[in-house]
Amino acid sequence: MAVPVVDPPRYAEQLEAKRQRICAQFARFEPPTLEVFASPPSHYRMRCEFRLWHEGDDLFYAMFEVDPDDPKQKTVVRLDQYPVASQRINALMPALIEALRDNTLLRRKLFQVEFLTTLSGEALVTLIYHKPLDEAWELEARALQDALGIAIIGRSRKQRRVLERDHVWERLDVEGRTFAYQQVENSFTQPNAEICRAMLGWARDVTRGSQEADLVELYCGNGNFTVALAENFRRVLATEISRTSVASARENLTANGIDNVQVGRMSAEEFAAALKGEKGGRRVAEMALDDYDFSTVLVDPPRAGLDDASCAQLSGYSRIVYISCNPDTLAANLERLCKSHRVTRFALFDQFPWTHHCECGVLLERR
Numbered sequence: 123m124a125v126p127v128v129d130p131p132r133y134a135e136q137l138e139a140k141r142q143r144i145c146a147q148f149a150r151f152e153p154p155t156l157e158v159f160a161s162p163p164s165h166y167r168m169r170c171e172f173r174l175w176h177e178g179d180d181l182f183y184a185m186f187e188v189d190p191d192d193p194k195q196k197t198v199v200r201l202d203q204y205p206v207a208s209q210r211i212n213a214l215m216p217a218l219i220e221a222l223r224d225n226t227l228l229r230r231k232l233f234q235v236e237f238l239t240t241l242s243g244e245a246l247v248t249l250i251y252h253k254p255l256d257e258a259w260e261l262e263a264r265a266l267q268d269a270l271g272i273a274i275i276g277r278s279r280k281q282r283r284v285l286e287r288d289h290v291w292e293r294l295d296v297e298g299r300t301f302a303y304q305q306v307e308n309s310f311t312q313p314n315a316e317i318c319r320a321m322l323g324w325a326r327d328v329t330r331g332s333q334e335a336d337l338v339e340l341y342c343g344n345g346n347f348t349v350a351l352a353e354n355f356r357r358v359l360a361t362e363i364s365r366t367s368v369a370s371a372r373e374n375l376t377a378n379g380i381d382n383v384q385v386g387r388m389s390a391e392e393f394a395a396a397l398k399g400e401k402g403g404r405r406v407a408e409m410a411l412d413d414y415d416f417s418t419v420l421v422d423p424p425r426a427g428l429d430d431a432s433c434a435q436l437s438g439y440s441r442i443v444y445i446s447c448n449p450d451t452l453a454a455n456l457e458r459l460c461k462s463h464r465v466t467r468f469a470l471f472d473q474f475p476w477t478h479h480c481e482c483g484v485l486l487e488r489r
């Protein structure tokens with residue numbers, strides 16, 4: 123992997139190259155005009171992780187640059203600032219190094235630092251060690267927490283010491299509404315907050331006026347889309363595999379005063395079986411699937427996309443909203459889905475500027 127080179131004057135050019143690539147890759151599905159959502163050209167990533175490199179008395183953040191021709195060849199890249207990351211992370215980077223450099227207890231065997239920040243400047247910092255973390259470490263870490271105005275978590279093998287809290291609260295303004303999201307350390311959240319706002323706005327737009335029927339959502343994470351879309355539907359059933367994310371999604375529904383959503387902890391594959399009546403059990407019974415009238419399904423899967431069985435199940439809904447972080451698996455899935463549906467909205471969200479990665483949104487409607 124290459125460390126992204128941020129060059130704001132060239133931002134429009136790199137986005138145009140992505141637009142052309144996505145238009146060419148998806149032309150065979152005859153989509154409407156691609157809607158393109160630009161990212162801030164720098165300081166857009168709200169979470170980042172760095173290795174911490176010790177060189178004598180010196181200490182710095184590092185990433186590895188991998189040689190594409192020989193993946194075993196890695197070069198350490200020193201990073202004193204990281205323009206990909208939020209302004210808050212960049213402000214904390216030197217302040218944290220200064221505080222750690224002469225503090226043997228906090229510095230020794232520290233090998234990784236993870237930052238999780240919000241648009242309002244909240245910051246959670248995870249320090250990861252190759253040593254057990256004791257009371258003496260905690261005392262020093264608490265002093266550091268107060269000095270920098272951050273929350274700290276210490277991690278080591280089989281240990282996770284949460285000093286203050288294990289999450290931040292992000293607030294995203296979308297179409298004149300403010301949605302609050304608890305984002306928990308070490309669990310999935312959309313990394314680019316401005317692009318996340320754009321994705322939520324787009325998803326609200328493509329599902330507007332669906333209050334007659336219900337939404338089923340797979341891969342709901344911490345309820346990112348669920349919270350923003352709930353008022354567009356009569357009821358919502360959302361599912362997700364991660365226990366932490368499910369707990370967070372429920373917390374987020376309460377925090378946003380939403381009462382027409384049920385979140386179930388279940389893999390997408392198990393849920394597909396439950397919908398076909400092939401899986402029973404307490405969790406399936408609690409969902410009371412017969413009470414729903416699903417008109418729309420929203421999926422936001424990991425990079426691997428959907429398997430054949432999931433595509434077959436999706437084909438049963440009149441409307442499919444597919445959010446994808448991997449155009450290749452999206453295209454493969456569209457081969458299948460476009461047999462029964464046509465693409466009626468198509469969006470490119472520049473979630474990962476300066477990399478070849480693209481996030482896409484597709485609305486499919488039954489032919």
Ligand SMILES: C[S@@+](CC[C@H](N)C(=O)[O-])C[C@H]1O[C@@H](n2cnc3c(N)ncnc32)[C@H](O)[C@@H]1O
Nearest residue numbers: 310341342343346362363364389390422423424
């Ligand atoms: C790209 S994230 C999207 C999360 C959420 N929609 C959001 O906007 O933040 C994919 C999510 O799928 C979940 N996941 C991964 N494999 C899964 C599976 N087999 N079944 C259900 N959920 C899965 C992950 O835990 C993660 O929360």
